[in-house]
Amino acid sequence: MSNVVLEKVSRKFGEFAAVNEIDLRVAEGEFxxxxxxxxxxxxxxxxxxxxxxxNTSGRISLGNEVVSDAAxxxxxxxxxxxxxxxxxxxxxxPHMTVFENVAYPLRxxxxxxxxxxxxxxxxxxxxxxxxxxxxxxxxxSGGQQxxxxxxxxxxxxxKVLLLDEPLxxxxxxxxxxxxxxxxxxxxxxxxxxxxxxxxxxxAMALSDRVVVMDWGRIQQVGAPEDIYRYPANxxxxxxxxxxxxxxxxxxACARLEGGRVQLDVVGHGWxxxxxxxxxxxxxxxxxxxVRPEDIRIAPAGTDKxxxxxxxxxxxxxxxxxxxSIVVEIEDGRLNVDAPAFGGYSVGDNxxxxxxxxxxxxxx
Amino acid sequence: xxxxxxxxxxxxxxxxxxxxxxxxxxxxxxxxxxxxxTLLALVLAFLSVYPLSMLLYGSLHSTPPGVAGVFTLDGYRxxxxxxxxxxxxxxxxIALAKTIPSxxxxxxxxxxxxxxxxxxxxxxxxxxxxxxxxxxILTAMAWGMLGNPQVGLLNQLYQxxxxxxxxxxxxxxxxxxxxxxxxxxxxxxxxxxxxxxxxMDPSLEEAARMCGATRLRTFYTVTLQLMLPALTGAAILSFxxxxxxxxxxxxxxSPAGIHVITTDIYDSINQxxxxxxxxxxxxxxxxxxxxxxxxxxxxxxLRGRSFQTVTGKGYSPAVMKLGRWRWATFAFCAxxxxxxxxxxxxxxxxxxxxxxxxFYEWEMLTLEHYQAVAGSSEFWRAFGNTMLLGLVGATLxxxxxxxxxYVSVRTKWRGRRLIDxxxxxxxMMPGIVLGVGFLWGFALLPxxxxxxxxxxxxxxxxxxxxxxxxxxxxxSAYGQLSYDLEECSRVHGAGWLQTMxxxxxxxxxxxxxxxxxLIFFGIMRELSASVLLYSVGSEVLSVVLLKxxxxxxxxxxxxxxLIMMAMVIVFxxxxxxxIKRWIGAL
Ligand SMILES: Nc1ncnc2c1ncn2[C@@H]1O[C@H](COP(=O)(O)OP(=O)(O)O)[C@@H](O)[C@H]1O
Ligand SMILES: [Mg+2]
Numbered sequence: 001m002s003n004v005v006l007e008k009v010s011r012k013f014g015e016f017a018a019v020n021e022i023d024l025r026v027a028e029g030e031f032x033x034x035x036x037x038x039x040x041x042x043x044x045x046x047x048x049x050x051x052x053x054x055n056t057s058g059r060i061s062l063g064n065e066v067v068s069d070a071a072x073x074x075x076x077x078x079x080x081x082x083x084x085x086x087x088x089x090x091x092x093x094p095h096m097t098v099f100e101n102v103a104y105p106l107r108x109x110x111x112x113x114x115x116x117x118x119x120x121x122x123x124x125x126x127x128x129x130x131x132x133x134x135x136x137x138x139x140x141s142g143g144q145q146x147x148x149x150x151x152x153x154x155x156x157x158x159k160v161l162l163l164d165e166p167l168x169x170x171x172x173x174x175x176x177x178x179x180x181x182x183x184x185x186x187x188x189x190x191x192x193x194x195x196x197x198x199x200x201x202x203a204m205a206l207s208d209r210v211v212v213m214d215w216g217r218i219q220q221v222g223a224p225e226d227i228y229r230y231p232a233n234x235x236x237x238x239x240x241x242x243x244x245x246x247x248x249x250x251x252a253c254a255r256l257e258g259g260r261v262q263l264d265v266v267g268h269g270w271x272x273x274x275x276x277x278x279x280x281x282x283x284x285x286x287x288x289x290v291r292p293e294d295i296r297i298a299p300a301g302t303d304k305x306x307x308x309x310x311x312x313x314x315x316x317x318x319x320x321x322x323x324s325i326v327v328e329i330e331d332g333r334l335n336v337d338a339p340a341f342g343g344y345s346v347g348d349n350x351x352x353x354x355x356x357x358x359x360x361x362x363x
Numbered sequence: 364x365x366x367x368x369x370x371x372x373x374x375x376x377x378x379x380x381x382x383x384x385x386x387x388x389x390x391x392x393x394x395x396x397x398x399x400x401t402l403l404a405l406v407l408a409f410l411s412v413y414p415l416s417m418l419l420y421g422s423l424h425s426t427p428p429g430v431a432g433v434f435t436l437d438g439y440r441x442x443x444x445x446x447x448x449x450x451x452x453x454x455x456x457i458a459l460a461k462t463i464p465s466x467x468x469x470x471x472x473x474x475x476x477x478x479x480x481x482x483x484x485x486x487x488x489x490x491x492x493x494x495x496x497x498x499x500i501l502t503a504m505a506w507g508m509l510g511n512p513q514v515g516l517l518n519q520l521y522q523x524x525x526x527x528x529x530x531x532x533x534x535x536x537x538x539x540x541x542x543x544x545x546x547x548x549x550x551x552x553x554x555x556x557x558x559x560x561x562x563m564d565p566s567l568e569e570a571a572r573m574c575g576a577t578r579l580r581t582f583y584t585v586t587l588q589l590m591l592p593a594l595t596g597a598a599i600l601s602f603x604x605x606x607x608x609x610x611x612x613x614x615x616x617s618p619a620g621i622h623v624i625t626t627d628i629y630d631s632i633n634q635x636x637x638x639x640x641x642x643x644x645x646x647x648x649x650x651x652x653x654x655x656x657x658x659x660x661x662x663x664x665l666r667g668r669s670f671q672t673v674t675g676k677g678y679s680p681a682v683m684k685l686g687r688w689r690w691a692t693f694a695f696c697a698x699x700x701x702x703x704x705x706x707x708x709x710x711x712x713x714x715x716x717x718x719x720x721x722f723y724e725w726e727m728l729t730l731e732h733y734q735a736v737a738g739s740s741e742f743w744r745a746f747g748n749t750m751l752l753g754l755v756g757a758t759l760x761x762x763x764x765x766x767x768x769y770v771s772v773r774t775k776w777r778g779r780r781l782i783d784x785x786x787x788x789x790x791m792m793p794g795i796v797l798g799v800g801f802l803w804g805f806a807l808l809p810x811x812x813x814x815x816x817x818x819x820x821x822x823x824x825x826x827x828x829x830x831x832x833x834x835x836x837x838x839s840a841y842g843q844l845s846y847d848l849e850e851c852s853r854v855h856g857a858g859w860l861q862t863m864x865x866x867x868x869x870x871x872x873x874x875x876x877x878x879x880x881l882i883f884f885g886i887m888r889e890l891s892a893s894v895l896l897y898s899v900g901s902e903v904l905s906v907v908l909l910k911x912x913x914x915x916x917x918x919x920x921x922x923x924x925l926i927m928m929a930m931v932i933v934f935x936x937x938x939x940x941x942i943k944r945w946i947g948a949l
Contacts, residue, residue: 051853078853079853084855085851093869095869
């Protein structure tokens with residue numbers, strides 16, 4: 001059963017389509033992240049689910065209920081969609097205490113006072129803020145405000161939780177910690193979660209599935225590992241990490257077990273084997289993605305089944321756990337992640353290799 | 364021409380998608396909202412568009428309001444006279460002459476109080492801004508007594524000190540008009556610009572110092588340049604208020620034969636017999652055209668130049684250490700307060716205890732003026748009217764302003780621009796012009812709506828005059844609230860009404876209170892529209908004062924003036940103490 005369903009959902013501002021024909025199904029209890037560069041339509045998508053923005057075409061359902069259908073004119077207002085939401089600014093009401101902020105969803109639903117007290121303290125305990133309930137809201141730090149915003153979104157146990165870049169206003173360390181904590185809470189309560197971020201590492205660390213968006217369209221949907229390893233196109237490939245992208249033309253193509261294909265490719269001064277998702281006609285050009293951490297600096301003559309380049313070390317950058325090495329090859333420059341203390345020096349002539357399964361060709 | 368299959372399909376598709384569009388609009392604008400917006404638009408139209416169109420009607424109509432007549436252009440023909448050219452020059456010239464020195468004084472005061480270590484800055488700031496809250500009619504009368512060329516206290520003092528018989532001070536002159544206007548312009552400009560001085564990021568100045576600029580050079584090249592948009596905007600506003608000003612030219616200009624447009628309008632209705640309504644109405648259009656030109660100029664000058672060069676809270680701007688000079692700056696501020704507040708209030712005090720104005724001898728001391736005022740039913744009626752109009756008027760104006768500001772700032776509803784524009788319209792109309800417009804408007808209403816000559820006429824005029832200010836106050840209050848606060852409430856289950864009540868109103872009411880006090884002050888001081896619209900039974904204090912003054916009862920004027928002054932100080936105190944604390948608690 002799906003808990004959030006978007007069918008061909010678009011949102012136009014005048015002629016400009018901020019969100020363009022999006023299809024997405026989020027299963028019950030699933031944690032799905034919308035990921036993409038700023039301005040790609042993530043917030044707009046989330047706001048359409050929340051009912052804060054009206055889709056100009058398509059249909060949105062929550063559970064079994066259609067909440068917005070542009071064709072039939074159905075539109076259920078926000079307050080009747082029974083959602084929890086955490087805003088990027090946290091939207092903590094400055095005129096209320098922490099308790100009143102968290103109690104708000106219950107108060108507007110006219111729950112009995114004893115129940116409110118009970119649920120609020122449970123919710124505050126969940127985010128470890130039970131000692132702060134009488135604090136006025138402006139007297140909170142960023143991290144505390146964020147916890148209160150989560151407690152408020154959880155307090156009436158909504159079926160679906162929406163979060164719009166909730167960690168972006170926190171410093172790097174707190175961001176990691178809050179992300180992990182929130183994921184643990186989400187697992188424990190089992191809420192369906194739609195999470196928006198532009199931070200790829202956050203998306204990979206938290207999500208069951210990642211939805212990569214660009215220009216208002218979905219580029220790829222999949223588990224973080226799959227998207228990282230097997231991006232569907234150049235845009236997605238370039239979005240994660242800092243991969244090497246090399247143009248090549250296809251010589252031969254063969255099917256592999258498990259649906260993928262093996263390509264023999266020729267680039268400018270190099271050749272070898274890589275993998276791809278679908279068959280490519282010989283003669284066509286592809287882009288081969290090779291991640292720095294998959295490249296090894298190797299003694300000559302190893303590894304026939306993959307790609308290899310010879311070149312010269314142009315410069316190295318010490319990064320702590322690894323050393324980034326830039327190898328100058330005929331086709332340009334390759335970024336290689338090598339052991340931090342591997343004894344490489346600028347000017348060395350080296351051969352670098354990548355096994356076939358770590359070289360991925362996209363159209 | 365034959366349609367291709369593709370074209371026809373495209374037609375069908377667009378036809379289909381047009382239907383939901385219509386439905387969505389209806390869906391998006393529920394009937395209750397349409398009704399509400401229409402009502403709001405009607406109220407605003409009655410308060411602004413109606414008097415404006417009545418002005419046009421009146422300027423073409425040959426007879427007074429409510430009397431059958433013909434349509435002529437005589438009103439406009441009468442305007443074109445040499446006398447009126449002088450009036451126009453007077454109007455613009457006086458406004459300019461008071462704006463420039465006021466701006467210099469205000470910059471000086473703002474700099475002293477925001478950027479130096481002058482002692483008692485907090486108290487001084489309250490004191491130098493106090494004149495702004497005193498009804499101009501009070502200080503005008505006080506200065507009329509102080510600077511009277513025959514028996515004025517200042518001249519008596521001069522004669523007593525020097526032993527000569529000359530009286531060098533005569534407030535019934537250009538100088539008097541400009542001087543009286545300046546007492547209001549300086550605190551007004553100060554209030555507009557002081558925050559810009561205070562909120563200035565000190566690192567901008569420090570950077571200039573690091574580059575080797577001297578203190579003075581830094582002030583010219585950085586501080587003043589950054590202030591320039593704020594200063595220009597404030598100066599234009601002050602200039603506009605100078606053109607709209609009524610009290611100063613009425614008290615100090617008219618007796619000396621110096622006429623400006625506002626007093627010319629007043630005289631042609633109240634001082635000539637028969638009253639020249641058509642002429643007054645036509646000349647009202649002249650001043651509105653003038654205002655319109657200035658506002659256009661203001662837009663051109665300020666376009667693209669932000670007032671926000673100096674935003675950002677949390678700076679504690681570098682305070683200049685003045686050393687021994689800080690007592691000089693202290694004395695300067697204190698002197699300003701003494702001249703603009705202490706002197707007129709003392710005059711009122713003295714005037715109220717002596718039998719005859721101008722004859723200050725021991726045996727003349729008396730309390731009879733206080734008894735006369737306390738026993739005057741006219742005074743008590745006017746007092747009651749002023750309080751009633753102040754309380755009701757301020758409340759209604761702020762409510763209207765709050766609704767208009769919400770619609771225009773916080774929603775994307777259709778028609779919000781029209782509503783905003785209508786609420787802004789009275790901004791272009793000086794009080795006296797709006798008074799003339801309503802005079803026609805109320806007189807031409809059907810008899811079933813008896814507003815003409817009642818207290819409701821004044822109430823409606825006050826609301827109309829106050830609405831632009833209340834909209835501005837409430838707009839900036841809403842503007843500071845992120846949309847998230849509202850939307851978050853909706854998502855978490857609160858309907859529109861509940862969100863309004865629990866979130867928006869709860870968050871903006873401190874601004875509402877601040878605006879309320881401002882409007883209340885505005886109503887208490889209002890003279891130019893009141894003097895046209897009152898009738899027996901609906902007098903307000905300012906009108907009673909004017910009538911007493913015209914009858915030569917300077918002594919009773921002093922008593923009533925003191926009472927009003929006490930009210931001003933009490934309200935100002937409440938505003939500073941109580942409301943600041945509420946806001947601080949937020
Ligand atoms: N109310 C609006 N009017 C016009 N354009 C808008 C509006 N809201 C968003 N957009 C545009 O839609 C695009 C997507 O915005 P958004 O969903 O906020 O992006 P993000 O992925 O950064 O959250 C942006 O280009 C933005 O400028
Ligand atoms: Mg966003």
